[in-house]
Amino acid sequence: xxxxxxxxxxxxxxxxxxxxxxxxxxxxxxxxxxxxxxxxxxxxxxxxxxxxxxxxxxxxxxxxxxxxxxxxxxxxxxxxxxxxxxxxxxxxxxxxxxxxxxxxxxxxxxxxxxxxxxxxxxxxxxxxxxxxxxxxxxxxxxxxxxxxxxxxxxxxxxxxxxxxxxxxxxxxxxxxxxxxxxxxxxxxxxxxxxxxxxxxxxxxxxxxxxxxxxxxxxxxxxxxxxxxxxxxxxxxxxxxxxxxxxxxxxxxxxxxxxxxxxxxxxxxxxxxxxxxxxxxxxxxxxxxxxxxxxxxxxxxxxxxxxxxxxxxxxxxxxxxxxxxxxxxxxxxxxxxxxxxxxxxxxxxxxxxxxxxxxxxxxxxxxxxxxxxxxxxxxxxxxxxxxxxxxxxxxxxxxxxxxxxxxxxxxxxxxxxxxxxxxxxxxxxxxxxxxxxxxxxxxxxxxxxxxxxxxxxxxxxxxxxxxxxxxxxxxxxxxxxxxxxxxxxxxxxxxxxxxxxxxxxxxxxxxxxxxxxxxxxxxxxxxxxxxxxxxxxxxxxxxxxxxxxxxxxxxxxxxxxxxxxxxxxxxxxxxxxxxxxxxxxxxxxxxxxxxxxxxxxxxxxxxxxxxxxxxxxxxxxxxxxxxxxxxxxxxxxxxxxxxxxxxxxxxxxxxxxxxxxxxxxxxxxxxxxxxxxxxxxxxxxxxxxxxxxxxxxxxxxxxxxxxxxxxxxxxxxxxxxxxxxxxxxxxxxxxxxxxxxxxxxxxxxxxxxxxxxxxxxxxxxxxxxxxxxxxxxxxxxxxxxxxxxxxxxxxxxxxxxxxxxxxxxxxxxxxxxxxxxxxxxxxxxxxxxxxxxxxxxxxxxxxxxxxxxxxxxxxxxxxxxxxxxxxxxxxxxxxxxxxxxxxxxxxxxxxxxxxxxxxxxxxxxxxxxxxxxxxx
Numbered sequence: 061x062x063x064x065x066x067x068x069x070x071x072x073x074x075x076x077x078x079x080x081x082x083x084x085x086x087x088x089x090x091x092x093x094x095x096x097x098x099x100x101x102x103x104x105x106x107x108x109x110x111x112x113x114x115x116x117x118x119x120x121x122x123x124x125x126x127x128x129x130x131x132x133x134x135x136x137x138x139x140x141x142x143x144x145x146x147x148x149x150x151x152x153x154x155x156x157x158x159x160x161x162x163x164x165x166x167x168x169x170x171x172x173x174x175x176x177x178x179x180x181x182x183x184x185x186x187x188x189x190x191x192x193x194x195x196x197x198x199x200x201x202x203x204x205x206x207x208x209x210x211x212x213x214x215x216x217x218x219x220x221x222x223x224x225x226x227x228x229x230x231x232x233x234x235x236x237x238x239x240x241x242x243x244x245x246x247x248x249x250x251x252x253x254x255x256x257x258x259x260x261x262x263x264x265x266x267x268x269x270x271x272x273x274x275x276x277x278x279x280x281x282x283x284x285x286x287x288x289x290x291x292x293x294x295x296x297x298x299x300x301x302x303x304x305x306x307x308x309x310x311x312x313x314x315x316x317x318x319x320x321x322x323x324x325x326x327x328x329x330x331x332x333x334x335x336x337x338x339x340x341x342x343x344x345x346x347x348x349x350x351x352x353x354x355x356x357x358x359x360x361x362x363x364x365x366x367x368x369x370x371x372x373x374x375x376x377x378x379x380x381x382x383x384x385x386x387x388x389x390x391x392x393x394x395x396x397x398x399x400x401x402x403x404x405x406x407x408x409x410x411x412x413x414x415x416x417x418x419x420x421x422x423x424x425x426x427x428x429x430x431x432x433x434x435x436x437x438x439x440x441x442x443x444x445x446x447x448x449x450x451x452x453x454x455x456x457x458x459x460x461x462x463x464x465x466x467x468x469x470x471x472x473x474x475x476x477x478x479x480x481x482x483x484x485x486x487x488x489x490x491x492x493x494x495x496x497x498x499x500x501x502x503x504x505x506x507x508x509x510x511x512x513x514x515x516x517x518x519x520x521x522x523x524x525x526x527x528x529x530x531x532x533x534x535x536x537x538x539x540x541x542x543x544x545x546x547x548x549x550x551x552x553x554x555x556x557x558x559x560x561x562x563x564x565x566x567x568x569x570x571x572x573x574x575x576x577x578x579x580x581x582x583x584x585x586x587x588x589x590x591x592x593x594x595x596x597x598x599x600x601x602x603x604x605x606x607x608x609x610x611x612x613x614x615x616x617x618x619x620x621x622x623x624x625x626x627x628x629x630x631x632x633x634x635x636x637x638x639x640x641x642x643x644x645x646x647x648x649x650x651x652x653x654x655x656x657x658x659x660x661x662x663x664x665x666x667x668x669x670x671x672x673x674x675x676x677x678x679x680x681x682x683x684x685x686x687x688x689x690x691x692x693x694x695x696x697x698x699x700x701x702x703x704x705x706x707x708x709x710x711x712x713x714x715x716x717x718x719x720x721x722x723x724x725x726x727x728x729x730x731x732x733x734x735x736x737x738x739x740x741x742x743x744x745x746x747x748x749x750x751x752x753x754x755x756x757x758x759x760x761x762x763x764x765x766x767x768x769x770x771x772x773x774x775x776x777x778x779x780x781x782x783x784x785x786x787x788x789x790x791x792x793x794x795x796x797x798x799x800x801x802x803x804x805x806x807x808x809x810x811x812x813x814x815x816x817x818x819x820x821x822x823x824x825x826x827x828x829x830x831x832x833x834x835x836x837x838x839x840x841x842x843x844x845x846x847x848x849x850x851x852x853x854x855x856x857x858x859x860x861x862x863x864x865x866x867x868x869x870x871x872x873x874x875x876x877x878x879x880x881x882x883x884x885x886x887x888x889x890x891x892x893x894x895x896x897x898x899x900x901x902x903x904x905x906x907x908x909x910x911x912x913x914x915x916x917x918x919x920x921x922x923x924x925x926x927x928x929x930x931x932x933x934x935x936x937x938x939x940x941x942x943x944x945x946x947x948x949x950x951x952x953x954x955x956x957x958x959x960x961x962x963x964x965x966x967x968x969x970x971x972x973x974x975x976x977x978x979x
Contacts, residue, residue, distance in 0.1 A: 105183070105580075106118055106122070106214075107122050107183070107214035107216050107232065107234045108120040108122055108214075108216045108218065108220060108223065108232070109223065109594075109637065109639075109649070110223060110578055110580070110594035110596060110635070110637045110651075111580060111592040111593070111594045111637055111639045112497065112580045112592075112594075113592065113639065118671075119647070119649045119669035119670065119671045119681050119683060120216060120217075120218040120220070120669065120681075120683055120737070121216075121217045121218060121681070121737060121739055121751070121753045121817065122214055122215065122216050122217070123145075123147075123214075123215040123217060123819065123836070124212055124213070124214055124215075125141065125212060125213040125214075125215070126212050127210065127211055127212055130207075130210065130212075130213075131923075131925075131935070132868075132870065132877070132879040132923045132925075133881070133921070133923070133937075134921050134922075134923045134937030134938070134939050134969075134971055135939070136207075136249070136251055136258060136260060136284065136286075136971065137202075137203070137207050137284065138202060138205060138207045138210050138213065138235070139153065139165040139202035139203055139205075140153075141213075142167050142202065142213065142233065143165070143167075144866065144883060145167075145169075145215065145836070146817075146836050146837055146838035146864035146865050146866065147169050147170060147215070147217060147231070147817065147838045147864075148167055148168060148169060149168060149170070149171035149858055149859065149860055149861065149864065149961070149962070150168040150171045150172075150173060150174075150857070150858025150859060150860075150961050151165075151166050151167045151168040151174060151961055152164075152165070152166060152168075152174070152193055152960075152961055153165040153166075153960070153961075154203070154384060154385050154387065154417065155383070155384055155956065155960035155964075155965065156960055156961075157382040157385055157419040157421070158421060158955060159193065159194075160191055160192065160193060160194065160195055160621075160623055160701075160703075161189055161191040161192060161193040161199075162191075162385070162417065162419060162476060162478050162511065163203070163385065163387070163415060163417030163419075163478035163480060163509075164189045164191070164193075164199075164201040164202075164203060164480070165201060165202045165203050166179075166189075166193065166197075166199040166200065166201070166202065167179065167202065167233055168230070168858065168961075169215075169217070169230040169231040169233075170230040170231065170755075170757060170813055170815075171813065171840070171843060171858045171859075171860045172229065172230045172757070172759060172811065172813070172858075173197060173857065173858065174193060174197050174199040175196075175197040175198060175199060175227065175689065175692065176227065176229040176230040176689060176759070177199075177227070177228075177230050177231055177232070177233060178220070178224055178225075178226075178227040178228040178231075178232045178233070179199070179200035179202070179232075179233045179235070180224070180232060180233070180234045180235065181205065181234075181235050181237065181411075181484070182234075182235075182236060182237055182409070183234060183236075184486070184501070184503065184574070184576070185505075185572065185574065185600070186200055186482075186484055186505045186572065187200075187482070187484075187505040187506055187507045187570045187571060187572040187602075188200055188201075188507065188570050188572075188604075189201040189204075189480070189507055189509065189570065190480065190507050190508060190509030190567075190568035190569060190570050190604075190606065191509055191511075191566075191568055191606065191623065192606070192623065192625070192692065192694045195623060195694065195701040195703070195722055196692055196694050196695050196701075196722075196763065196805065197692065198570075198604070198692045198693065198694065201415070201480065201482075201507070203387075203389065203415050203480075204391075204413045204415055204480060204482040204507065205235060205391070205413070206262075206280060206281075206282035206391025206392065206393055206411075206413060207262075207282060207284075208247065208262035208263075208264060208280050208281070208282040208391075209237045209238055209264075209280040209282065209391070209393035210235055210236070210237060210238075211236045211237060211238045211239070212236050213233065213234070213235050213236065214232075214233075214234040214236060215231065215232075215233055215234075216228075216231050216232040216233075216234065217231050217737075217753065217755065217817055218231060218683055218685075218735060218737050218755070219231070219667075219683075219685050219686075219687040219733060219735030219757065220232050220667075220685075220687075221653065221663075221665040221667075221685070221686065221687035221688050221733075222635070222637075222651040222652060222653045222665045222666055222667035222685055222686070222687075223635070223637070223651055223653070223667070225598075225631075225633055225635075225653060225655050225665075226631075226655065226663075226688060226689050226690040226730075227689050227690075228687060229687045229688075229689055229731070229733045229735070229757065229759055230757065237393055237395070237409075238264070238278065238280065238393075238395070239395065239397070240266065240270060240276040240278060240395070240397060241264055241265075241266035241276075241278035241280075242266045242267060242268065242269060242276065242278070242979060243265070243266065243977065243978050243979030244263075244264070244265045244977070244978045244979075245262075245263065245264040245265070245975070245976075245977045245978075246262070246263045246975070246976045246977075247260070247261070247262045247263075247973060247974070247975040247976075248260070248261050248262075248973070248974050248975075249261075249971055249972060249973035249974070250971070250972055251286075251969060251970060251971040251972075252969070252970040252971075253289075253966040253967065253968070253969040253970070254289060254293050254294050254295065254966055254967060255293060256286075256287035256288075256289050256293065257286075257287055258284070258285060258286035258287065259283075259284070259285045259286075260282075260283065260284045260285075261282075261283045262280070262281065262282045262283070263280070263281045264278060264279070264280040264281070265278065265279055266278025266279070270397055270399060270405075274398065274399040275396070275397060275398045275399065276396070276397045277394070277395075277396040277397075278394065278395060278396075279392065279393070279394045280391075280392070280393045280394070281391070281392055282389070282390070282391035282392075282393075283389070283390055283391075284387070284388070284389040285387070285388045285389070286384070286386060286387050286388075287386055288382065288384075288385060288386030288418060288419070288420070289382070289383045289384040289385075289386075289965075289966065290378065290379055290380070290381065290382060290383060290420065291378035291379075291381045291382070291383045291956075292376075292378040292379045293383065294383050294965050294966070294967065295943070295945060295967050296945045296946055296957075296958065296965050296967070297378050297381075297383060297956075297957065297965065298378070299312070299376060299378070300312050300376050300377070300378050300957070301376075302948060302950070302957060305948045308948065308950070309950070311376075311954070311957070312341075312342070312374050312375065312376040316372065316373060316374055316375070316465055316466045316467070317335075317336075317339055317340055317341035317342075317373040317374055317375030317466055317467065317469070318335065318336035318338070318339060318340075318373040318464070318465075318466035318467065318468075318469075318546070319333055319334065319335055319336065319372050319373050319464075319465050319466055320333065320334045320335075320336065320456065320457055320458065320462045320463070320464055320465075320547075321333050321462060321463050321465060322334075322458040322460060322461075322462050323448060323460060323461040323462055323463060324460065324461075325460060325461070327448055327461055329463075331370075332370065332458070333370040333371065333372055334370065334371055334457050334458070335371040335372055335373035336373050336455070336464075336466070336546065336547045336548075337455070337547045337548050338547065338548050338549045338550055339373035339375075340373075340375060340469050340549075341373055341374050341375025341376070342373075342374050342375065343371050343372070343373055343374075344371065344372045344374055345368070345369075345370070345371055346368040346369060346370045346371075347368060349370065349371075349372045349374075373466065375467075375469075377422050377467070380420055380421065380422045380423060380473045381420070381421065381422060381955060381956075382419040382420050382421065383956075383965050383966075384965065384966060385417045385418055385419035386417070386418040386419070387415065387416065387417045387418070388415075388416045389413065389414065389415045389416070390412075390413065390414045391411075391412070391413040391414075392410070392411065392412045392413070393409070393410070393411050394409070394410040394411075395407065395408070395409045395410075396408050400489070400491075403491055403492040403493075404489060404490070404491035404492070405489065405490050405491070406487075406488070406489045407487070407488055407489070407490075408485075408486065408487045408488075409484065409485070409486040409487075410484070410485060410486075411482070411483070411484035411485075411505075412482070412483055412484075413480075413481070413482045414479065414480070414481050414482075415478075415479070415480045415482075416477070416478070416479050417476075417477070417478040417479075417480075418475070418476070418477055418478075419475070419476050419478075420473045420474070420475050420476075421473060421474040421475070421476070422467055422473065422474065423467045423468055423469045423471055423472060423473050423474065423515070424467070424468055424471055424474055424515060424516060424517045424561070424618075424619065425466060425467045425468055425619070426447065426468075426517060426522060426618055426619070430618070430619060430704060430719040430799075431519050431615040431616075431617075431618055447463070447464075447526065448461045448462070448463055449461065449462055449463070449464060449526075449546075454526060454544065454545060454546045454547070455545045455546045455547020455548055456547070457547065464546050468517075468546075468549075468560075469549070470549040470550075470552060470557060471515055471517070471557055471560060471561050472514070472515040472561065473515060474513065474514065474515050474516060475513075475514040475515065476511055476512065476513050476514070477511070477512045477514075478509065478510070478511045478512075479509070479510045479511075480507060480508070480509045480510075481507070481508045481509075482505070482506070482507045482508075483504075483505065483506045483507075484503070484504075484505040485503060485504050485505070486501055486502070486503035486504075487501065487502060487503070488500055488501025488502065488503075489501075495581045495582070495583075496579045496580065496581045497579065497580045497581070498577060498578070498579045499577070499578055499579075500576065500577035500578075501574075501575075501576055501577075502574070502575045503573070503574050504571075504572070504573050504574075505571075505572050506569065506570065506571050506572075507569070507570045508567075508568075508569045508570075509567070509568045509569075509570075510565065510566070510567050511565065511566040511567075512563060512564075512565050512566075513563065513564045513565075513566065513620075514561075514563050515561045515562075515563075516561065516562050516563070516564055516617050516618075516619075516620060517560055517561060517562075517617070517618040517619065518560070518561070518562045518611070518616055518617060518618070519615060519616045519617065519618055520616060521559040521560045521561070521562070522560055522618060524543070524559065525543050525544035525556060525559065525560050526543075526544065527543075543556050544556050544560065562611075562617070564609055564611060564612055564617055564620070565609055566606075566608060566609070566612075566622075566623075567606075567607060568604070568605060568606035568607070568625075569603075569604070569605050570602075570603070570604050571601075571602070571603040571604075572600065572601070572602050572603075573600070573601045574598060574599065574600040574601075575598070575599045576596065576597065576598040576599070577596060577597060577598075578594060578595065578596030578597075578635075579594065579595055579596065580592070580593070580594050581593050586640060586641050586642055586643075587641070587642065587643050587644070588641025588642055588643045588644045588645075588646060588647065589641040589644075590641070591638065591639065591640055591641070592637075592638065592639030593636070593637070593638055593639075594635075594636065594637040595634075595635070595636045595637075596634070596635050596636075597632075597633065597634045597635075598631075598632075598633045598635075599630070599631070599632055599633075600630070600631040600633075601628065601629070601630050601631075602628065602629055602631070602693065603627070603628040603693075604625050604626075604627055604628070604693040604694070604697070605625065605626050605627075606623050606624060606625040606626075606694070606699075607624060607626065608622045608623070608624050619704070621701070621702050621703035621704060622700075622701070622702050623694070623699070623700075623701045623702075624699060624700045624701070625693055625694045625697060625698070625699035625724070626697065626698055626699070627659075627693035627694075627696070627697020627698060627699065627724075628693070628697075629657055629658045629659045629693070629697075630657070630658040631655060631656070631657050631658070631690075632655070632656045633653060633654060633655040633656070634653070634654050635651070635652065635653035635654070636651070636652055636653075637649070637650070637651040637652075638650045638651075645672060645673040645674065646670070646671070646672050646673075647670070647671050648668070648669065648670050649667070649668070649669035649670070649671075649683075650666075650667070650668055650669075651666065651667040651685075652664070652665070652666050652667075653665050655688070655690075657690050657730075659690075659691070659696050659697070659726070660690060660691055660696060660728060660729060660730055661729070661730070663688040663690075663730050663732075665685070665686045665687060665688055666685065666686055667683065667684070667685035667686070668683070668684050668685070669681070669682065669683040669684075669685075670682050670683075676744075677742060677743050677744040677745070678740070678741070678742060678743075679740065679741040679743070680739070680740050681737075681738070681739050681740075681741070682736075682737065682738045682739075683735070683736065683737045683738075684734075684735070684736050685734075685735055686732070686733065686734055686735075687732070687733035687734070687735060688730045688731060688732050688733065689730060689731040689733075690730050691728040691729075691730065691731075691763055691805075692763075694724065695724060695725065695728060695763050695805045696724055696725065696726060696728045696805075697724050697726075698724055699723065699724035700721060700722070700723050700724070701721070701722040701723075702719060702720065702721050702722075703719070703720055703722075704717050704718070704719050704720070705717065705718060705720055705768055706718075707768050707769050707772055707798065707801075708769065708772075709772065709780075709783075709797055709798045710772055710773060710775075710776040710779045710780055710783055711776065711779075711780035711781060711782075711783040711791070711796055711797055711798065712780055712781065712797065713779070713780075714797075716797065716798070718768065718798050718799060718800060718801055719799065719800045719801075720768055720800065720801045720802070720803065721800070721801075721802045721803070722765060722803055722804060722805065723802075723803075723804040723805075724804070724805065725804045725805045725806065728763060728805060728806070728807060729761055729807050730761070731759065731760065731761045731762055731763060731807070732759075732760050732761050733757060733758060733759045733760065734757075734758045735755070735756065735757045735758075736755070736756045737753055737754065737755045737756075738753070738754050739751060739752060739753030739754065739817075740752055746823075747822065747823040747824070747825070748820075748821070748822050748823070749820060749821055750818075750819070750820035751817075751818070751819045751820065752816065752817070752818050753816065753817045753818075754814070754815075754816050755813075755814060755815060755816075755817065756812075756813075756814040757811075757812065757813050757814070758810075758812045759810065759811045759812070760810050761807040761810075762807070762808065762809035762810060762811060763805050763806070763807060763808075763809075764805070764806065764808045764809040765803045765804065765805055765806060765808070766803065766806075766808070768801045768803070771788060771789065771801055771803065772789065772798060772801070775788075775789055780796070781796065782796070783796065783798075787802070788801060788802045788803060789801055789802075790802070809845065809846055810845075810846055810847075811843075811844065811845050811846075811857075812842070812843075812844045813840065813842060813843040813844070813851075814840075814841050814842050815838060815839050815840040815841045815842070816837075816838070816839045816841070817836075817837070817838055818835075818836070818837045818838075818839070819835070819836050819837075820833075820834070820835060821833070821834050828873060829871055829872055829873025829874075829876075830870075830871070830872045830873070831869060831870065831871055832869070832870035832871075832872070833867070833868070833869055833870075834867070834868045834869075834870070835865065835866060835867035835868065836865060836866055837863065837864070837865035838863070838864050838865065839862065839863055840852075840860060840861075840862050840863075843856065843860045845857060850891075852886070852887075852888055852889055853888050853889040853890075853891045854888050854889075854890065854891055854892040854914065854949065854951055854952055854959065855889075855891025855892055858961065859888060859952065859959050859961060859962060860888070861885050861886045861887075861888050861962070862886050862888075863884070863885075863886035864884065864885050864886065865883075865884050866881055866882060866883045866884065867881070867882050868880060868881040868882070875926055875927035875928075876924070876925070876926055876927075877923075877924070877925040877926075878922075878923065878924050878925075879921075879922070879923040879924075880920065880921070880922055880923075881920070881921040881922075881923075882918065882919070882920055882921075883917075883918070883919045883920075883921065884916070884917070884918050885916060885917050885962055885963070886916050887913050887914060887915050887916040887947075888913060888914045889912065889913050889914075890912060890913055890914055890949070890951050891951070892949075892951030892952055893950055893951030914947045914948070914949045914951075914959070915947045915948075916947070917944055917946070917947055917963060918944070919939075919940045919941075919942070919944050920940070920941045920942060921937070921938065921939045921940065921941065922937065922938045922941055923935065923936070923937045923938075924936050924937075931976055931977055931978055932974070932975070932976050933973075933974070933975040933976075933977075934972075934973070934974055934975075935972075935973045935975075936970075936971070936972055936973075937969075937970070937971040937973070938968065938969070938970055938971075939964075939968065939969040939971075940964070940966075940967055940968050940969060941968065942968075943967045943968040944967075945965075945967065946958035946959070946960075946963035946964070946965055947959070947963065
């Protein structure tokens with residue numbers, strides 16, 4: 061494995077400056093008093109191993125984020141803390157409002173996607189979010205976990221399928237909740253950003269001492285509310301005219317407010333345009349439109365004179381697009397523990413949460429939109445509307461046929477309310493039988509998600525308004541009369557408007573039920589000590605039902621993609637693990653797990669690890685393991701997903717939007733992986749440690765599908781005219797242009813990545829207080845998809861910056877606690893937006909230079925806390941102190957114009973917090 065000279069410089073600089081925050085797998089237990097004057101260390105379980113141990117330095121690299129570090133980050137929620145992890149790339153949060161899984165937040169370690177990162181709660185699984193991201197990826201919604209109940213977060217940066225089973229290809233995020241609490245804790249905070257606010261109120265109360273009283277019960281409550289933030293409210297998107305950037309477009313001109321385009325008698329396009337009469341935006345003339353980028357062709361003199369008289373209705377829709385949705389969240393976590401005997405303890409856990417999200421989107425339009433036609437075997441075949449209006453119909457200003465392009469603003473914005481209710485119930489016991497320590501539990505978790513979409517356009521109402529045929533086969537005939545006037549919206553009656561909009565609901569339920577047990581013991585003797593053994597078994601049943609309404613399934617909503625899944629499966633697994641202290645300085649780990657799924661089959665995953673302490677203060681460790689990911693229920697069970705995508709049709713070389721359909725594939729196999737890590741940790745004393753870990757992951761049989769463009773190009777390699785239709789490509793029988801592409805999931809892709817994690821901590825006690833230097837850097841040496849290198853670019857499945865990192869300085873003295881944190885994301889090469897994206901807008905260059913990369917970003921966060929008294933604390937946090945804007949990246953999203961998987965559009969954020977504790 062090769063590394064560049066830049067990496068060598070990075071390592072040298074880090075070693076010299078001692079940046080980092082390597083924490084060696086913290087334990088999940090405390091010391092136990094054995095007799096007066098003595099202390100006996102208790103064996104506890106750590107993340108990344110099923111074997112209880114005294115030594116917290118595990119074979120695998122684990123980063124621990126403590127409760128104090130979460131508070132000092134200044135972030136409002138744990139989900140936002142995890143988004144800033146350098147090892148996290150390609151995760152989607154609430155900023156992805158126009159997604160198939162709105163309102164939720166996941167995490168993607170190593171840039172491999174949310175489905176490869178296993179999220180646990182107290183070491184056990186929970187039900188995934190009701191809606192799949194990107195149509196196929198199931199994941200745990202971090203927003204559903206009340207932040208006030210979190211004690212710490214363990215991030216295992218290694219493949220762990222041999223320990224935890226499916227999904228742990230890239231790593232594991234284990235969110236550890238408070239185990240017990242005695243007293244009362246109340247926290248209130250308020251945040252401010254871009255003229256908006258968020259509020260948080262939390263409370264925790266508990267009673268009983270497990271050691272003295274034999275029991276403990278506590279409850280933690282969490283309330284959080286954040287205002288809706290529109291693009292117009294932000295400094296970055298207050299105008300969508302981005303011509304100030306190299307290659308930037310005027311997106312006001314692109315999102316047209318309503319413009320007519322004249323057609324020839326045979327419906328061929330001409331160069332004649334005219335703005336609608338009731339333009340609610342800006343009317344641009346020919347010269348203005350050319351400067352704005354609407355006209356981008358070199359015309360003959362006569363044609364240029366004609367174009368000079370054209371007019372265009374343009375509008376900046378940043379007052380309709382959501383930058384950050386409004387949200388209101390309620391959470392409850394309760395845990396009770398009862399000492400049944402000296403060798404047995406029973407416990408229960410209850411978790412309830414409700415997450416309400418509200419977001420807006422651009423008003424509806426029908427030009428180029430699609431419907432859905434029911435077919436055989438409950439299939440849904442999309443088709444495309446191309447509505448051409450006859451002279452004088454619906455306000456057509458031309459003497460020939462014309463096509464309307466634009467948004468119908470008088471129908472209102474397409475808004476959405478998303479409600480996600482999560483329930484988690486668990487009961488279990490830990491007990492000792494002979495030399496065996498057992499932990500057994502039964503649990504149930506459910507996530508029920510409802511999405512209500514407003515102001516959609518119904519096929520029936522729209523067809524009646526324009527008197528068009530609703531026959532499912534294209535093309536749609538020309539209109540001959542109209543009740544709705546596209547040119548003069550103010551003349552349309554309220555009854556007509558109401559007939560052209562509807563409210564539609566989308567509902568999904570994700571369930572998981574499990575029973576598990578595991579046991580620990582020690583036996584035999586090696587030169588380094590006793591052999592540790594863990595064995596266990598687990599049964600799990602998963603169900604996912606994502607059912608669209610009858611209206612959506614029947615194609616009654618224009619321009620509306622749908623998802624439909626109704627699947628369930630059972631999983632049985634058995635696992636074992638050995639800890640072999642070969643010498644006092646050498647420990648080996650061996651783990652093996654067998655999983656059987658009722659849908660795809662079985663997987664057996666081994667893991668081997670070794671740690672070696674050649675001298676005091678130095679630890680070497682290495683790991684090798686296999687991993688797997690069972691196909692998600694949307695991928696393998698009876699399911700269908702319909703959406704819309706832009707392609708270039710080889711029939712005529714024209715770009716157009718087509719509808720596409722993905723179907724589940726019951727013949728899928730499990731995805732497989734091989735991972736390796738090797739690291740060294742230096743810890744010469746208790747105040748300093750520095751860790752460097754190298755990782756390698758080879759992920760194979762990745763469930764994917766061919767791109768629609770590849771499917772088209774393969775079907776017509778020599779171009780048109782005369783490109784053939786097929787069972788997967790539907791073409792208009794009159795024009796032969798593509799309208800729909802059908803596909804399904806297959807085990808197609810392969811991804812490999814390798815890189816370095818560098819962490820360290822340096823605590824410096826002084827006469828004026830204690831300083832603590834921390835930091836965490838992830839350097840990606842390679843990231844390949846099907847053999848093609850994408851590291852440092854946005855051209856692959858996720859954006860992969862080569863370097864992400866943060867460095868912080870803590871200062872603690874008496875009642876004061878201060879923290880300064882620098883966050884850094886390296887620049888990337890622009891591959892997502894092809895050259896044609898910029899070349900077709902030649903008037904928008906800066907000095908004719910195309911943008912070759914998306915710039916880097918560095919931000920500074922500050923936090924200060926003061927202990928007013930023993931019970932009362934006050935703190936102030938400022939994120940992004942210098943108000944740095946996200947890097948301009950239209951290749952990632954032409955709606956947001958920045959990469960919301962990496963950056964925050966809110967700019968500078970303030971947060972004031974008061975906390976009162978009584979114990």
